[in-house]
Amino acid sequence: MTYEIPVTQARAELADLINRVVYGGERVVVTRHGKPLVALVSAADLERLENEPEVAEEQVISSLSSVGSITSAPGERRRFGIAAEYRGEHGDGGVNATETPHN
Known part of the structure; x- marks a missing residue:
């Protein structure tokens, strides 16, 4: 399970x-x-990731793609005084796989 936190x-x-x-x-x-x-991953996860670089890269990309689609809870946004939320160019919170994110 992946947990996202500011x-x-x-x-x-x-x-x-x-x-x-x-x-x-x-x-x-x-x-x-x-x-x-x-x-943040456990030392055991890190060791597995380092020993399987090709599989690890695919897992990281998949994990980050799913994280990008998660929106923060409304209460959390108010708690930190966040008035706006980045939703990406397409409004979905993620970046299209064929596009490069703008910095």
């Missing part, structure tokens, strides 16, 4: 996030402005 919230909850990854078997994607920045 970087500002991740700073405050780092110990809890580490426990979710290590003991709960979760993967945590830390975002900034709704865009994935980094992922």
Whole structure:
């Protein structure tokens, strides 16, 4: 299971996030402005990813694609004072596989 969290919230909850990854078997994607920045994975997951580079690349792309389609909870947006949400060029929160995201 993948859990998405804004970087500002991740700073405050780092110990809890580490426990979710290590003991709960979760993967945590830390975002900034709704865009994935980094992922927290267990050491065992990292070892598997490093030993299977081609499979790992496909899994990461698949995971990030699914993360891009997740929207934040309305209460969370209000909690952090977020007035707008990036939805991509097509309004779906993701990037078309044939396009390059604009920075």
